[in-house]
């Protein structure tokens with residue numbers, strides 16, 4: 001976990017037009033470390049490869065922060081196409097979506113309607129759908145849409161971010177829904193009024209949130225590459241008699257593959273989040289902003305050609 005100064009510097013540079021243009025034309029070969037490819041078939045292949053190592057996949061069509069219905073419709077269409085394409089597959093079916101991709105910034109009603117159609121299509125093929133959490137201005141609307149979806153569907157879960165000061169209350173507020181939650185540290189650049197700036201505090205909050213959701217009896221996806229936290233979670237589950245079926249570890253495609261394989265070999269459920277699609281730049285920038293060695297890897301790649 002990196003401090004906010006490094007994160008804001010990298011994301012600031014990444015959003016500067018000349019850098020964006022350069023990266024979008026020349027950076028794709030570098031982004032491929034974190035992105036399965038442009039097409040759904042590429043992502044399905046990535047799932048099948050990981051399955052051979054005992055790791056399951058989460059399909060994620062890239063694209064976010066869309067401002068019109070016309071922009072959002074093709075993304076919704078592409079997400080709906082996932083389900084017939086994986087219908088006959090024997091691997092566990094699991095998709096992540098972002099509500100801003102479904103038109104949340106146009107209206108919550110549009111995101112809800114699109115979410116319902118996606119969940120229905122997912123239900124028909126036995127797929128689970130996880131609603132990712134985006135930056136803090138979108139949290140209220142995301143919670144509201146999730147609440148409605150959760151009352152209508154069983155195959156839906158949500159993400160909560162440990163870095164946000166509000167999250168402990170949000171978790172409490174969701175209790176009546178018995179939510180399946182993915183807990184993450186949080187990937188967005190946030191102001192210290194709304195987010196904890198210190199790594200130690202975020203790590204502490206992270207543990208509290210996971211423990212709280214597990215103790216309520218809810219399924220919890222522990223989504224981190226932080227091996228110290230992962231080890232603590234294993235110990236906590238054992239000590240508290242939390243069955244392994246109640247939690248799983250989730251990591252990002254291309255990050256700590258060794259750890260993914262190791263956890264799977266130890267008998268834990270492990271899933272890798274597999275992004276695919278043409279809109280890779282925002283996702284890629286967040287991965288760079290997370291870790292200085294990733295920024296060096298990009299710099300070396302750009303200088304090297």
Ligand SMILES: Cc1cc2nc3c(=O)[nH]c(=O)nc-3n(C[C@H](O)[C@H](O)[C@H](O)COP(=O)(O)OP(=O)(O)OC[C@H]3O[C@@H](n4cnc5c(N)ncnc54)[C@H](O)[C@@H]3O)c2cc1C
Pocket residue numbers: 001002131132133134159161184185186187188223224225226227250251252255256272273286287288290291294
């Ligand atoms: C499955 C999954 C789904 C996610 N969904 C969301 C979401 O919906 N909303 C959201 O805001 N965030 C999401 N995130 C991102 C998350 O918030 C963090 O930004 C990201 O996981 C990095 O934090 P960390 O928990 O791994 O811990 P950190 O403290 O950042 O890192 C711990 C260690 O992990 C390794 N590591 C971490 N990141 C990288 C990287 N990019 N490259 C190489 N090594 C790395 C390093 O060894 C590092 O020392 C998701 C993450 C995962 C794994």
